[in-house]
Amino acid sequence: MSEYNYTAKDFKNDNEVRWCPGCGDYAIMNAVQRTMAELDVPHEKFAVISGIGCSSRFPYYMSTFGFHSIHGRATAIASGVKVANPELNVWVITGDGDALAIGGNHFIHLVRRNIDLNVILFNNKIYGLTKGQYSPTSNRGAITKTSPFGTIEDPFIPGLLVLGARGKFFARAVDSNVKHTQEVLELAARHKGTSVVEVLQNCVIFNDGIHDEITNPKYRAERQLFLEHEKPMIFGNDNEKGLVFENGRLKVVTIGEDGYTMEDILVHDSKNLDPTLHMALINMCLPDFPVAMGVVRNVEAPIYDEEMTKQIETVKKGSQFSKVADLLRAGNTWEVNDPAGIGPVPFFSKKCKINGK
Amino acid sequence: MKDAKVIELEEVTIRFSGDSGDGMQLTGTLFSDTSALFGNDISTFPDYPSEIRAPQGTVGGVSGFQVQLGKKHVNTPGDFAHVLIAMNPAAVKANARFMNPGGTIIFDADAFNDKNLEKAGFKTDDPFLECHLEDYSKIPVPVTSLTKECLKGYELDNKSVLRSKNMFTLGLVCWMFDRPLDYIEKYIQKKFKKKPVVVDSNLAVLHAGYNYGMNMQHMTPQYIVHPANIENGLYRNINGNQATAYGFLAAAEKAGLELFLGSYPITPATDILATLAERRDLGVKTFQAEDEIAGICSAIGAAFAGDLAVTSTSGPGFALKSEALGLSVMAELPLVVVNVQRGGPSTGLPTKTEQSDLLQTLYGRNGESPLVVLAASTPSDCFYYAYLASKIALERMVPVVLLTDGFLGNGSEPWRVPDMDELPAIEPKLAVNPDIFQAYARDPETYSREWAIPGRNGFQHLIGGLEKNTKGSVSHDPAIHSQNTIYRAEKVERVVEMLPELEVCGLESGDLLVVSWGGTFGHTLSAVREMSESGKAVSLAHFNFIKPLPKNTKEVFSRFKKIVVCELNMGQFAAYLRDRIPGFDYRQVNKVCGLPFTVVELKENFEKLLEE
Numbered sequence: 011m012s013e014y015n016y017t018a019k020d021f022k023n024d025n026e027v028r029w030c031p032g033c034g035d036y037a038i039m040n041a042v043q044r045t046m047a048e049l050d051v052p053h054e055k056f057a058v059i060s061g062i063g064c065s066s067r068f069p070y071y072m073s074t075f076g077f078h079s080i081h082g083r084a085t086a087i088a089s090g091v092k093v094a095n096p097e098l099n100v101w102v103i104t105g106d107g108d109a110l111a112i113g114g115n116h117f118i119h120l121v122r123r124n125i126d127l128n129v130i131l132f133n134n135k136i137y138g139l140t141k142g143q144y145s146p147t148s149n150r151g152a153i154t155k156t157s158p159f160g161t162i163e164d165p166f167i168p169g170l171l172v173l174g175a176r177g178k179f180f181a182r183a184v185d186s187n188v189k190h191t192q193e194v195l196e197l198a199a200r201h202k203g204t205s206v207v208e209v210l211q212n213c214v215i216f217n218d219g220i221h222d223e224i225t226n227p228k229y230r231a232e233r234q235l236f237l238e239h240e241k242p243m244i245f246g247n248d249n250e251k252g253l254v255f256e257n258g259r260l261k262v263v264t265i266g267e268d269g270y271t272m273e274d275i276l277v278h279d280s281k282n283l284d285p286t287l288h289m290a291l292i293n294m295c296l297p298d299f300p301v302a303m304g305v306v307r308n309v310e311a312p313i314y315d316e317e318m319t320k321q322i323e324t325v326k327k328g329s330q331f332s333k334v335a336d337l338l339r340a341g342n343t344w345e346v347n348d349p350a351g352i353g354p355v356p357f358f359s360k361k362c363k364i365n366g367k
Numbered sequence: 368m369k370d371a372k373v374i375e376l377e378e379v380t381i382r383f384s385g386d387s388g389d390g391m392q393l394t395g396t397l398f399s400d401t402s403a404l405f406g407n408d409i410s411t412f413p414d415y416p417s418e419i420r421a422p423q424g425t426v427g428g429v430s431g432f433q434v435q436l437g438k439k440h441v442n443t444p445g446d447f448a449h450v451l452i453a454m455n456p457a458a459v460k461a462n463a464r465f466m467n468p469g470g471t472i473i474f475d476a477d478a479f480n481d482k483n484l485e486k487a488g489f490k491t492d493d494p495f496l497e498c499h500l501e502d503y504s505k506i507p508v509p510v511t512s513l514t515k516e517c518l519k520g521y522e523l524d525n526k527s528v529l530r531s532k533n534m535f536t537l538g539l540v541c542w543m544f545d546r547p548l549d550y551i552e553k554y555i556q557k558k559f560k561k562k563p564v565v566v567d568s569n570l571a572v573l574h575a576g577y578n579y580g581m582n583m584q585h586m587t588p589q590y591i592v593h594p595a596n597i598e599n600g601l602y603r604n605i606n607g608n609q610a611t612a613y614g615f616l617a618a619a620e621k622a623g624l625e626l627f628l629g630s631y632p633i634t635p636a637t638d639i640l641a642t643l644a645e646r647r648d649l650g651v652k653t654f655q656a657e658d659e660i661a662g663i664c665s666a667i668g669a670a671f672a673g674d675l676a677v678t679s680t681s682g683p684g685f686a687l688k689s690e691a692l693g694l695s696v697m698a699e700l701p702l703v704v705v706n707v708q709r710g711g712p713s714t715g716l717p718t719k720t721e722q723s724d725l726l727q728t729l730y731g732r733n734g735e736s737p738l739v740v741l742a743a744s745t746p747s748d749c750f751y752y753a754y755l756a757s758k759i760a761l762e763r764m765v766p767v768v769l770l771t772d773g774f775l776g777n778g779s780e781p782w783r784v785p786d787m788d789e790l791p792a793i794e795p796k797l798a799v800n801p802d803i804f805q806a807y808a809r810d811p812e813t814y815s816r817e818w819a820i821p822g823r824n825g826f827q828h829l830i831g832g833l834e835k836n837t838k839g840s841v842s843h844d845p846a847i848h849s850q851n852t853i854y855r856a857e858k859v860e861r862v863v864e865m866l867p868e869l870e871v872c873g874l875e876s877g878d879l880l881v882v883s884w885g886g887t888f889g890h891t892l893s894a895v896r897e898m899s900e901s902g903k904a905v906s907l908a909h910f911n912f913i914k915p916l917p918k919n920t921k922e923v924f925s926r927f928k929k930i931v932v933c934e935l936n937m938g939q940f941a942a943y944l945r946d947r948i949p950g951f952d953y954r955q956v957n958k959v960c961g962l963p964f965t966v967v968e969l970k971e972n973f974e975k976l977l978e979e
Contacts, residue, residue, distance in 0.1 A: 052824070054822055055822055077830055078830075078832065080691060083664040086656065086660065086664035087664045088668060089665050090671075090676070093665070094625070094627050095821065115658060116661050326650070335786075338613060342400055348599060353598070353599055354600045357789070
């Protein structure tokens with residue numbers, strides 16, 4: 011509980027929520043509202059910025075300051091919000107189409123600059139709002155309204171894109187696992203710099219069950235590896251399996267078999283500056299590997315908005331100009347002072363003269 | 368020794384021209400600044416190729432800088448040059464058409480060899496005859512060899528020696544126009560402070576050029592242009608892009624806000640970004656975005672978050688910003704967009720001027736998407752229109768587009784530095800009462816909504832691109848959309864109350880009203896002034912306010928027998944006037960050559976119209 015004694019309810023508003031019944035977005039919104047209540051941030055300092063897509067309706071259901079913008083541009087708009095007003099706690103709500111297709115350029119540059127924003131990327135591998143076209147995260151071969159014979163292109167793996175853009179924070183969560191999502195979101199919110207949380211989200215109408223083989227609670231222990239900083243990378247119904255790093259690659263082993271002991275199991279270091287292992291973890295997929303969940307990478311680096319503020323302070327100290335008038339009057343100037351001349355005339359009261367008129 | 372031929376002039380135009388690596392822009396700028404300090408009124412026009420270093424010696428690689436100086440108000444950089452400085456044959460070829468009949472051509476005789484003549488595409492060894500410049504006085508000066516000779520004692524490599532050639536020319540021109548060298552000397556000393564040998568060599572060459580002029584008086588004419596008679600006050604030389612940037616700085620300070628510029632480099636607008644990037648000391652946040660779209664989107668975010676938010680661009684970038692500009696119309700945020708227009712369509716003529724983005728600015732968005740459009744008319748008044756654009760945006764919660772162009776942006780003129788008190792106050796429309804605040808509640812007079820900056824409790828609200836009701840909730844109600852469409856249009860129209868009326872330069876009624884807008888002001892004013900002086904009933908109505916149009920526009924138009932609309936496009940403002948102020952026969956003078964009008968061609972057109 012934060013010093014403000016907020017509950018999730020303080021972040022809801024009266025608007026009727028219009029996502030489809032059963033949509034994963036409900037669970038994610040609950041997790042966000044609970045997370046905001048836990049942070050030591052006054053309500054009026056939150057700003058939620060979204061683009062276009064089902065998930066981008068999110069700000070309508072929040073009682074915070076909100077801006078529902080245009081397709082793909084939430085990251086660029088939020089960048090301006092945070093740089094203009096660094097005291098705000100800014101959240102970007104976006105989807106796989108919004109962030110990785112039409113907004114791909116802004117997304118990677120946001121990550122590269124490391125502006126202190128929290129990005130929640132709702133990944134349902136489909137365009138929902140336009141009723142079922144493939145997205146840049148749809149699996150190769152996905153059959154959709156615009157790929158009736160299957161897609162012939164590879165999808166992005168969002169985490170790899172984040173790390174490729176020199177990302178400092180990346181985490182993954184599942185919509186239906188609200189408790190875990192909330193834990194991850196809280197770490198993301200407390201991270202200084204751009205944090206990206208990919209939430210595997212189910213679209214009940216156009217892509218129902220797309221993440222099922224990963225997210226089905228029945229197989230959760232077998233198919234998801236929950237990463238925690240400084241904890242061993244183990245999974246399985248009895249936590250009997252683990253990851254080791256051999257011959258330059260990850261490998262799944264069973265503890266107690268083939269001579270592997272708990273000592274051999276990798277311990278997660280989310281704060282390692284070297285992204286090599288983080289990339290390998292993000293890249294893991296079924297059936298050979300479990301899918302990595304939780305905070306994969308969480309490293310410190312200079313933050314754009316802070317650097318901006320610092321630079322302004324530093325330059326101000328060394329400058330001869332403290333007011334605009336100082337600047338206007340500096341440099342190569344000369345004085346005209348003709349006794350027969352006319353006095354200064356303010357621009358907006360000047361009159362155009364022809365023939366002594 | 369024979370006395371020098373002395374020519375006394377009211378106004379004189381000089382064009383410096385050479386390879387884009389010859390330093391002509393610097394030479395021109397230093398000479399212009401010197402003249403401005405001397406007390407002349409000046410107007411400059413850099414005319415350079417879009418390639419940074421086109422092949423040496425070719426016509427495509429010629430870089431020019433034109434300046435007009437005068438003893439009275441100089442409105443244009445001059446149609447045609449009295450004096451051309453040509454550093455090679457290509458410069459002669461590229462500039463022959465810009466020469467004043469009977470003018471003087473000073474050329475580097477050493478550069479007029481077979482190789483360079485061939486590179487410039489001359490077929491004979493008399494480039495002047497080929498360019499029909501027989502009747503001009505041509506003064507060969509061995510600039511290259513004299514520069515080399517002068518720098519013999521210095522331990523400089525050949526490249527550095529050749530790079531100093533422009534200083535010789537500058538010295539010579541300073542003698543011709545009787546300009547003191549002290550300003551240039553100080554500039555060189557400061558610029559190359561860390562390289563004493565460069566300072567010494569440049570100064571030596573500069574003086575050698577000056578002395579050469581003095582010693583060769585028999586062949587070099589000397590021009591005298593007396594100081595101009597202007598308003599008293601402190602002056603500086605300023606170009607349009609710098610003035611635009613300074614206008615925003617002044618507006619932010621007056622409004623008590625921080626200034627945010629989201630922008631992407633694009634010719635010829637980049638200098639606005641560069642000028643403001645230098646001003647961290649005044650708290651400016653410049654954000655060099657990944658593209659034009661992020662430039663405007665970051666600015667929209669900054670406007671939402673409470674800064675004076677600006678984005679700067681040129682035509683192609685403006686096109687990319689269209690969708691986001693529509694968002695700022697819908698979200699009703701204070702945003703200023705500067706479009707430093709260039710020749711189009713597409714990449715077009717990046718370094719050349721044009722006014723062909725007018726209709727794009729007015730109409731180039733989806734939906735009914737009205738916004739305020741202003742246009743600056745001289746390099747220095749970009750300051751005031753940038754200031755006014757900010758004031759309108761902040762007080763009326765509306766996006767404002769400021770149109771300038773390459774000619775204004777790069778051109779410069781002396782500017783009386785205003786006192787900050789001369790500028791009108793700016794009162795942003797900040798939300799005051801959280802108990803009654805609603806995101807889209809409107810002022811009954813201006814129709815503008817309130818600005819509730821995030822961070823203030825009680826003002827939590829949502830804005831966005833979807834149509835909304837007064838509360839800020841999404842609404843597709845037909846009546847609400849219809850009503851809001853009218854509100855957004857009417858909000859823009861009501862800005863007219865903030866604006867001065869349209870002024871007529873010259874007689875209040877007469878035979879011909881010349882109508883122009885934006886950067887053509889200097890040329891249309893000069894043409895009208897010259898015709899009025901010869902007794903013609905010709906007046907000028909120049910527009911700085913495009914949308915909304917000044918209230919009295921129709922009334923002004925009705926006082927003249929004929930109206931001619933002059934613009935550097937195929938008739939965009941004329942089309943707009945036909946739509947907005949119908950009932951008049953709008954004649955047109957149009958030009959799309961990537962160049963400003965000339966006073967001569969305007970007068971010819973007006974004469975013809977008068978005779979009809």
